[in-house]
Amino acid sequence: MNIEFLITSLIVVASPGTGALVTVAAGVSRGARASIVAALGCTLGILPHMLAAITGLAALMHASAIAFEAVKYAGVAYLIYMAWATLQAHGPLKIEAEAGAAVRSDREVIWNAILVNLLNPKLSIFFLAFLPQFVGRDEVHPTLLMLQLSFVFMAMTFIVFAIYGVFAASVREHILSRAGVLRWMRRGFAAAFVGLGVKLALVQR
Numbered sequence: 001m002n003i004e005f006l007i008t009s010l011i012v013v014a015s016p017g018t019g020a021l022v023t024v025a026a027g028v029s030r031g032a033r034a035s036i037v038a039a040l041g042c043t044l045g046i047l048p049h050m051l052a053a054i055t056g057l058a059a060l061m062h063a064s065a066i067a068f069e070a071v072k073y074a075g076v077a078y079l080i081y082m083a084w085a086t087l088q089a090h091g092p093l094k095i096e097a098e099a100g101a102a103v104r105s106d107r108e109v110i111w112n113a114i115l116v117n118l119l120n121p122k123l124s125i126f127f128l129a130f131l132p133q134f135v136g137r138d139e140v141h142p143t144l145l146m147l148q149l150s151f152v153f154m155a156m157t158f159i160v161f162a163i164y165g166v167f168a169a170s171v172r173e174h175i176l177s178r179a180g181v182l183r184w185m186r187r188g189f190a191a192a193f194v195g196l197g198v199k200l201a202l203v204q205r
Helices: 003-014 018-030 032-055 057-063 065-087 106-118 121-134 142-170 172-176 179-201
Strands: none
Touching: 003 121, 003 142, 018 032, 018 106, 018 142, 018 172, 018 179, 032 106, 032 121, 032 142, 065 106, 065 179, 121 142, 142 172
């Protein structure tokens, strides 16, 4: 473990992306607890990509155009769905401003957050290139070290996303008390999901 890895990981984790967007949306729509649950889901969604990179499956997927494109376009479709759902008053990311509004379970929030990261093939490719940089050629147990680095990265992801979500939850009342702000916020989240979907669609192996 070195400072270079920690700094690089922090920059990667703190950069705005789909996971951060989902966590912020959860914080605004349901409050601090929901944002932490969403942050957990996004963190768990990283795990398969890290394991794939460590076991070499990411390299196999990178070599297979069909596998890569299939996962990529599944991810694009899900992001477009998220954009559509955000605009719906009773969608998965509904703003629960009204008393008595149906509350989504933690399992639904976690599953939604996991899917967002799971359906992004570039994460596997990223970790395949990222982790080996911090493993020396003379390392006795390279797999164990990569696992340790992976769990540190996941811990940082959870902490940073939780901070984003809790901050969003702290301004929740100001947003919910203004119908105009609420409406434009939905549109903003929807546009962001569409933008991320387009960005993912343009990604090449």
